[in-house]
Amino acid sequence: MTFDLSVDNSQLGGPEVEALIASRPWWHRIEIRSGIITPGTKDTFAELETRIGLPERLDGQSVLDIGAAEGFYAFECEKRGAxxxxxxxxxxxxxxxxxxxxxxGSKARHLHGSIYNLDAAVIGEYDLVLCLGVLYHLRYPLLALDNLWSVCKDRLIIESQICDRYFLKQDQQVASLADLSPELTNASIAQFYPDAELSSDVTNWWSPSEACLSQMLTTSGFENRIYFSDGARAVFHCRKMERTALSARLAASEWDSVKRPTLLYD
Ligand SMILES: C[S@@+](CC[C@H](N)C(=O)[O-])C[C@H]1O[C@@H](n2cnc3c(N)ncnc32)[C@H](O)[C@@H]1O
Structure with missing residues (x-):
């Protein structure tokens, strides 16, 4: 079957749609036609229902979905009017x-690029930014948060691995911070994975605690509250704020030196 990805194929019938879906592996479950769902291993519908807290309607809003993968959340925002x-x-x-x-037949735009390359002068600013399941894959999570601030107009929803009830001990057993020591309850710490320790995935680098992620967000200029947490994953709902606190101003100036580097003999 010849198929052009660049055009609207929303009129294609059931058998052809099913054949095309079967032509590749899927991770997200996406409803392509009524009752025809991509066979993803991740139950995106359940996650959307119970964890993310996406606004019911997004009419007239602009949304940036970072690390969109197959696009379940991007398409869901579009359905809600964004x-x-x-x-x-x-x-x-x-x-x-x-x-x-x-x-x-979606009109969603897709940019092939990294969270590190976000530039408001090129891609604009967005009412709502989604960053779901990305942060712990990054070696430079604070640089990424500063970048999110620069393209966010108002709200950010961020989802991440956390270590409060998923700290990996040297024997590879999982422990909660509170079990390791009561003093670690609510401690602002992060676990670093130099290899493939977390889920046998070498692209996983960091797992902050809830307190740590909250403070990382604050210093990056986001007021934040936990919307969901089971101790291993958390979702924060954030609002962009002015970076007036000293730590936030220092963070902003460091970000500026990374994004606009100068090196002068004087
Ligand atoms: C665990 S998946 C999460 C996908 C989706 N957001 C979700 O929650 O189901 C991580 C996604 O982030 C993408 N990703 C990894 N590093 C990235 C980076 N530096 N910039 C943008 N996307 C990245 C990966 O390609 C992958 O699609």
Missing amino acids: QVTAVDVLPAAESGFGLARSLL
Whole structure:
């Protein structure tokens, strides 16, 4: 079957849609037609229902979905009325985003690039930024949060691995911070994974505690509250704020020196 990813294929019938869905592996479950769902191993519907707290309606809002993968959350925001831009280090044609977008007839834009490359002068600012399941994959999480601030107009929803009830001990057993020591309850710490310790995935680098992630967000200019946490994963709902506190001003100036480097003999 010949198939053009760049055009709207929302009129394609059931058998062709099913054949196209079967042509690649899926991680997200996305409803492409009534009753035809991509066979993803991640139950995106349950996660959306219980964990994320996406606003019911997003009419007239702009949304930036960072690390969108196959695009379940991007398409969900579009259904709720938003104009959506997705970003991922994987090109749309490789991640499944391109196929899902074409079958859905979605107008969502996809940018092939990294969270580190976000630049408001190039891609604009967004009413709502989503950063779900990305932070712990990054070696430079604070640089990423500062970048999110620079492209966020109002709200950020961020989801991450956390270590409060998922601290990996040397024997690879999982413990809660409180069990390790009562003094570690609510401690602002992060666990670093130099290798593939977390979920046998070498792309996992960091797992902050709830308190640590909250403070990382605050110093990056986001007022924040926990919307969901089971001690291993957490979702924070954040509002962009002015960076007036000394720590936030220092963070902003350090970010500036990274984004606009100068090196002068004097
Ligand atoms: C665990 S998946 C999360 C996908 C989706 N947001 C979700 O919650 O289901 C992480 C995604 O982030 C992307 N990613 C990893 N590093 C990234 C980076 N530096 N910038 C943008 N996306 C990145 C990966 O390609 C992958 O699609």
